Amino acid sequence: MAPKGIIEDLHSKMGRMWWNNNDKVRGWAMMKWKKLCYPKGMGGMGFRDLHLFNLALLGRQVWRIMTQQDTLCFKVLSAKYFPDGDVFRYKQSDKPSFTWKSIAKAVDALKDGFIWHVGDGNKIDLRRDHW
Secondary structure (H helix, E strand, O other): OOHHHHHHHHHHHHHHHHHHOOOOOOOOOOOHHHHOOOOOHHHOOOOOOOOHHHHHHHHHHHHHHHHHOOOHHHHHHHOOOOOOOOOOOOOOOOOOOOOOOOOOHHHHHHHHOOOOOOOOOOOOOOOOOOO
């Protein structure tokens, strides 16, 4: 995940660009930044909340790891961080890479939104799976 300070700095620069006058004098903020990020149909300007956008991109990477297990990315990450092949059951590491820390944060943030199908029941672990 992009560090919080960088995202806040980008939001700040976007806001300054939006609210400053042409003569570089601070303008009058007529709307909160959060409201500017609302869709236009909800009264906002449709700006992207970069934190949520980053989380969505990382969520897409989690989906790829879950569905494309023949890729090099899956093989490398699973060998070190989730040896049983389930990205939701990763083990804690002493010095995880920045890439893995970002993906793990996305896994934790998105874990409650995922559902799984029972199928034939062979992959269900009654003690560890969230019911």
